[in-house]
Amino acid sequence: MAYDFNDTSPIYLQLIQVFCEKLIARQWKAGEKIPPVRELAVEYGVNPNTVQRALTQMEQEGLLYTQRTSGRYITEDEEYIRRVRDNIADDYIGEFINKMLALGLNKEELEEKLTQKWRELHGNH
Amino acid sequence: MGIIDVQNLNKTYANKLVLNNLSLSLGSGQIVGLLGPNGCGKSTLIKILAGVISDYDGNVFIDGQTPGIYTKSIVSYLPEKTYLSKWMRPVDAVAYFSDFYADFDKVKAMDMIQQFRLDPMQPTKNMSKGMQEKLQLSLVMSRRSKVLILDEPLGGVDPATRSAILDMILRNYLEESILIMATHLVQDVERIFNYAILLGYGELILAGETDDIRREYGKSLDEIFREVFACSISL
Numbered sequence: 275m276a277y278d279f280n281d282t283s284p285i286y287l288q289l290i291q292v293f294c295e296k297l298i299a300r301q302w303k304a305g306e307k308i309p310p311v312r313e314l315a316v317e318y319g320v321n322p323n324t325v326q327r328a329l330t331q332m333e334q335e336g337l338l339y340t341q342r343t344s345g346r347y348i349t350e351d352e353e354y355i356r357r358v359r360d361n362i363a364d365d366y367i368g369e370f371i372n373k374m375l376a377l378g379l380n381k382e383e384l385e386e387k388l389t390q391k392w393r394e395l396h397g398n399h
Numbered sequence: 400m401g402i403i404d405v406q407n408l409n410k411t412y413a414n415k416l417v418l419n420n421l422s423l424s425l426g427s428g429q430i431v432g433l434l435g436p437n438g439c440g441k442s443t444l445i446k447i448l449a450g451v452i453s454d455y456d457g458n459v460f461i462d463g464q465t466p467g468i469y470t471k472s473i474v475s476y477l478p479e480k481t482y483l484s485k486w487m488r489p490v491d492a493v494a495y496f497s498d499f500y501a502d503f504d505k506v507k508a509m510d511m512i513q514q515f516r517l518d519p520m521q522p523t524k525n526m527s528k529g530m531q532e533k534l535q536l537s538l539v540m541s542r543r544s545k546v547l548i549l550d551e552p553l554g555g556v557d558p559a560t561r562s563a564i565l566d567m568i569l570r571n572y573l574e575e576s577i578l579i580m581a582t583h584l585v586q587d588v589e590r591i592f593n594y595a596i597l598l599g600y601g602e603l604i605l606a607g608e609t610d611d612i613r614r615e616y617g618k619s620l621d622e623i624f625r626e627v628f629a630c631s632i633s634l
Contacts, residue, residue: 281589281619284610316569319562321430323593324610 277318285320289328292318297337297348298359305350308338400463401426402545402577403448408457410443410601417443418455419601425594427545428574432592432609433581434620436628440601441581442479445550448579449476462545472502475544477535479551485524489517489534496538508541511567529560536564540571547578553588565591585621595620599627 279288296302308314311329315322329346332338336354338346349355374384401424410418418440425431435441446452447459450466461470483492489512496503512519515533523531536552553561561584569591572578582588589595595612597605597620604627605612609620616623 279590281586281621282613282617284614285590286610312570312574316566319565319569320590321593321609322569322572322574323429324590327610 277320279318279320286324286327286331289318289320289325290332293328293332294337294358294362297355298362302348304348304352304355306348307344308346308348310345400424400460402462403579404458404460405444406458408444408447408455408459410440410447410452410455417601418447421457421598421601421603423596423603423606425577425579427577429577429594430568430572430592431577431579432585432589432595432620433579433598434583434585434595434624435581435598436583438600439598441583441598442550444598445476445548445579445581448546449474449478449548451476470546473544474546474548475539475542476547477539477549477552479554481523481531481535483523483531483535486522488522489519489537492523492534492538496541500542502543504541504543507571508537511537511541511571514567515563529556532556532560532564533567536567540568543573545576547572547576549578549580551581551583553582553584558587561587585624586619589620592620597624597627 277292279285293302293308302308308329309317311322311325314325318325329338333340333346336351337349337358339349340346371384379387403423403425405421405423408418408421409416421440421444433441433444443452447455447466448461450471453466459466462473464470487495493505493508493512496508497505509519512534515530515537517526517530517534517537521530523534526534532552536549539547539549552564556564565588568578568580580588580592589609592609595605595607595609596603605623612620612623618626
C-alpha cells in the first residue's frame with residue numbers, strides 16, 4: 275500500500291503513467307515479460323481489474339503485447355519507447371514553462387537560469 | 400444474470416423501512432465496496448445475502464438460487480461480530496472450519512495465519528482485536544467460495560493492521576469469485592475496489608465502476624461519501 279495515487283482521478287490512468295515511466299527508465303526493458311497482474315496489484319495496493327484495465331489500454335496502444343500462453347511482454351520497438359519518452363517530456367516542459375511565465379520570467383532569463391541550475395547540479399556535462 | 404441479483408428488495412424492522420426497493424446485479428471477478436454510514440442497511444443486506452435473515456420482500460438470487468442451503472454452500476461470510484469461542488486457538492479454528500466446510504483449504508488458511516504472523520497456539524481470548532480480525536479473515540478467505548462477503552473487516556483496527564489486511568485480501572482473493580466488503584471507512588481502502596455501491600438509509604445512492612465514478616465526479620469515493628452524508632449526519 276506504499277504507492278501514492280491521487281484518488282480523485284481514475285487510478286488506471288495513473289497506473290499507465292507509472293508503467294510508462296518504468297519503460298522509459300528501462301526498469302521494464304524492451305522485449306521483456308512484465309510481472310503478472312496479481313503481483314502488480316499487490317505491489318501498488320490496487321484492484322487487479324484496475325491493473326488489467328491499464329495494461330489492456332497499453333496493449334491497444336502497442337506498448338505491450340500478449341503471448342497467448344506465456345503472458346504480457348514489452349514492445350521491442352525502441353523507437354516507439356523513445357517517442358513515448360519525448361511526449362511525456364514535452365508535457366512536463368510545457369507545464370514548467372507555464373509556471374515560469376506565471377512568475378514573470380522571459381525566454382532569455384529562463385534559459386540563463388536553466389543553464390545555471392544545470393551547472394550547479396551536474397557541472398558542465 | 401449476475402452471480403448476485405437483487406430485485407426490489409424491501410426490509411422493515413418494527414415498521415421502519417431499512418431497505419427500500421433495492422435492486423442490484425453483480426457479476427463475478429470483482430472486489431465490490433459496499434459503502435455507507437452506520438445504520439444505512441449494509442449489514443441487513445449482507446445478512447440477507449448470507450442467508451441469515453429470510454423474512455424480506457422482493458427477489459434475491461445468488462448463482463440463480465434464492466438464499467438457502469445451496470447458497471450457504473457457496474457464500475463465505477465474515478460477520479461484523481466475532482463468532483470464535485474464546486478458548487479456540489488458530490489450529491482449533493482451522494480444524495473446525497475444515498470439518499464444517501467441504502470447500503475449505505486448510506493449507507491456505509495456515510499459510511495466511513503464518514503470513515499474518517499469528518501464533519497458531521494462542522487462544523483467541525488473548526488476542527487483540529486486530530489479531531482476531533486477521534484470524535477470521537484467514538478462515539473465511541480460505542474457502543473456495545464463489546461469493547465472499549466481509550462485514551466491516553477493518554472496524555476498530557489500527558492503520559498498520561488495516562493495510563496488512565488489505566494486502567492479504569489482494570493476495571488471496573480468487574479471481575473467479577466476487578468479494579463484497581462492507582465498510583464505513585473509505586479513505587485508504589477505496590483503491591482495492593473496482594466497483595462501489597453507496598447505500599444511504601436503505602436506498603441506492605450510487606453504484607458503478609470506481610474509476611468511472613472518479614472520472615465523472617472528479618472526486619475520490621471518500622470525498623463523495625463525505626459530501627453525501629455530511630447533511631444527513633447533522634439531521
